[in-house]
Amino acid sequence: MQQLLDKIRSDRWVVMGILNVTPDSFSDGGRFNRLDDALQHALQMHDEGAEIIDIGGESTRPGAMPVSVDEEIDRVIPVIEKIRQHSDVAISIDTSKPLVMQAAIEAGASMVNDVNALHAEGAVELCVRHQIPVCLMHKQGDPSTMQHRPHYENAVEEIKQYLIERANVCIASGLTAEKICIDPGFGFGKTLENNLSLLKEMSQFCALDYPVLVGISRKSMFGRLLGRDVEDRLVASASAVVIAYMKGARFFRVHDVAETCDALKLCEAIK
Numbered sequence: 001m002q003q004l005l006d007k008i009r010s011d012r013w014v015v016m017g018i019l020n021v022t023p024d025s026f027s028d029g030g031r032f033n034r035l036d037d038a039l040q041h042a043l044q045m046h047d048e049g050a051e052i053i054d055i056g057g058e059s060t061r062p063g064a065m066p067v068s069v070d071e072e073i074d075r076v077i078p079v080i081e082k083i084r085q086h087s088d089v090a091i092s093i094d095t096s097k098p099l100v101m102q103a104a105i106e107a108g109a110s111m112v113n114d115v116n117a118l119h120a121e122g123a124v125e126l127c128v129r130h131q132i133p134v135c136l137m138h139k140q141g142d143p144s145t146m147q148h149r150p151h152y153e154n155a156v157e158e159i160k161q162y163l164i165e166r167a168n169v170c171i172a173s174g175l176t177a178e179k180i181c182i183d184p185g186f187g188f189g190k191t192l193e194n195n196l197s198l199l200k201e202m203s204q205f206c207a208l209d210y211p212v213l214v215g216i217s218r219k220s221m222f223g224r225l226l227g228r229d230v231e232d233r234l235v236a237s238a239s240a241v242v243i244a245y246m247k248g249a250r251f252f253r254v255h256d257v258a259e260t261c262d263a264l265k266l267c268e269a270i271k
């Protein structure tokens, strides 16, 4: 995993493929089918160019409700173990719960992706103890209500300050700076206007000297802007990745791996 962060720091791009293991993300079938589907999906994304697979067992979409630690562990750990049996692709665990982070690291995850920026009690200490790479994301509010009334005086400035502060907490606790990524958190307690400002001002985040992860794939900001359903947001999502790349971002969390890699190869070719 550290090689991937070093790659990003040396100005090359990395795609993170999204693997949701929430019950609604699989058609049907028993536990075995779900596990096997998850494995196949992960292997396919790796094949298409994803160098890291992000596994999440708790939806953080607007309106989503929290799940218990036990439920989240039951969802993600078998999938991590299964992928580990078949591939050495890097795995990140998308969670805010220290117990899930711990179990995922033991099962073979090599990055912690936390939309709550390690705010849970013991989360920073756990990541420091393992010296594991982390992604610190900004959000306002919690998924169940975050889109009700997002409010900022100056969204870009406040989000930058928040990410700097969380990175400083990690560093002060003993995590080395080279292990930290930051993420402005598209769609997490943000209006369409806020999201567009974050994209427009992406260079400001990239200037902070931590790799910036962009997670914008298929999000409802494109629904608001274009009136398109979630399955028709590929062009807008890939275009947003290109814009973010041109402004300095090199790390992209996406559903559509092959298409995004094509777009990024074009970006790289004209760099």
Ligand code: PT1
Pocket (backbone or CB within 6 Å): 056, 060, 061, 062, 094, 113, 114, 115, 135, 137, 183, 185, 186, 187, 188, 213, 214, 215, 216, 218, 219, 220, 221, 253
């Ligand atoms: C993200 C992200 C994430 N997004 C990181 N992790 C989700 N680091 C999960 C919508 O507006 O951007 N960065 N983990 C998914 N969350 C959302 C949020 C999905 C908003 C959809 C929307 O549609």
